[in-house]
Amino acid sequence: MPTNPMSLDGHVIIVTGAGQGIGRRAAEMALDLGACVVGADVSESITGLVAADDPKAGRYMPVIGNVAEPEFATRLVDESVERFGRVNGLVNNAGIVRAAMIDKMSVETWQQVINVNLSGAFYVLQAVGRHLIERAKAGETHDGAIVNISSDAGRKGTIGQINYGAAKSGVLGLTMSAAREWARYGIRVNSVCFGVVNTPMTETIRGEKFRDGMLAQIPLKRWAETEETSPPICFLLSRAASYITGQHLSVNGGYHIGF
Numbered sequence: 001m002p003t004n005p006m007s008l009d010g011h012v013i014i015v016t017g018a019g020q021g022i023g024r025r026a027a028e029m030a031l032d033l034g035a036c037v038v039g040a041d042v043s044e045s046i047t048g049l050v051a052a053d054d055p056k057a058g059r060y061m062p063v064i065g066n067v068a069e070p071e072f073a074t075r076l077v078d079e080s081v082e083r084f085g086r087v088n089g090l091v092n093n094a095g096i097v098r099a100a101m102i103d104k105m106s107v108e109t110w111q112q113v114i115n116v117n118l119s120g121a122f123y124v125l126q127a128v129g130r131h132l133i134e135r136a137k138a139g140e141t142h143d144g145a146i147v148n149i150s151s152d153a154g155r156k157g158t159i160g161q162i163n164y165g166a167a168k169s170g171v172l173g174l175t176m177s178a179a180r181e182w183a184r185y186g187i188r189v190n191s192v193c194f195g196v197v198n199t200p201m202t203e204t205i206r207g208e209k210f211r212d213g214m215l216a217q218i219p220l221k222r223w224a225e226t227e228e229t230s231p232p233i234c235f236l237l238s239r240a241a242s243y244i245t246g247q248h249l250s251v252n253g254g255y256h257i258g259f
Helices: 021-032 044-048 055-059 070-084 107-137 162-185 211-215 230-237
Strands: 012-016 036-041 060-064 089-092 144-151 187-194 248-251
Touching: 012 021, 012 070, 012 107, 021 036, 021 055, 021 089, 021 230, 036 044, 036 070, 044 060, 055 060, 060 070, 070 107, 089 107, 089 230, 107 144, 107 162, 107 187, 144 162, 144 230, 162 187, 187 230, 230 248
Parallel strands: 012 036, 012 089, 036 060, 089 144, 144 187, 187 248
Antiparallel strands: none
């Protein structure tokens, strides 16, 4: 094990939803820890994640596309392998919010979130897993690590976002099933469940109408900042978590406490 067990030197990591928030922070920290990073997003903002004159620019590649399209997941892995030779890890983070109360939610609003947050997570998980399994069967030694980004909404339920809560609960199922199936190939699969993070996606519940009620449920009495989200993600990607798989790590200020 290296002197710094969280070193990602030599790793090639795909980060979906890398254009902003949690995904952007994860991509930046993975680069700082030595990884080659492929940032995927529907937004062109990922092209500016690393400046052209930054020494880390040679270890970063943006790929624009939509994880809700199955063929994009395949292309994402293929382009990563073409550029960097392999893939070691995945931060399965891409997600959207489309809020509505249950009785008022349209089929379109339901499906939009399921398509990205659950089906999209499955497509990319499957594509990366197939690559890692192929390498394992070829006898290559590697540190295959997948981190799925879930939410306390998938554990506690949520008001006005049944589509999001259902999708994030489904991501926990993806994590546990993939961990059981792929452990024999040395592939670790875990999830991180965030509470309320200070990002554009949580602007409504952090607003005046809901703020006091939400903070009253968080023992640490504050929101998570985006810079607090990347260390637990990178920990699970690293050799420091070499014996951890099939687990859900809560990073929520105590919003959800349980076994």
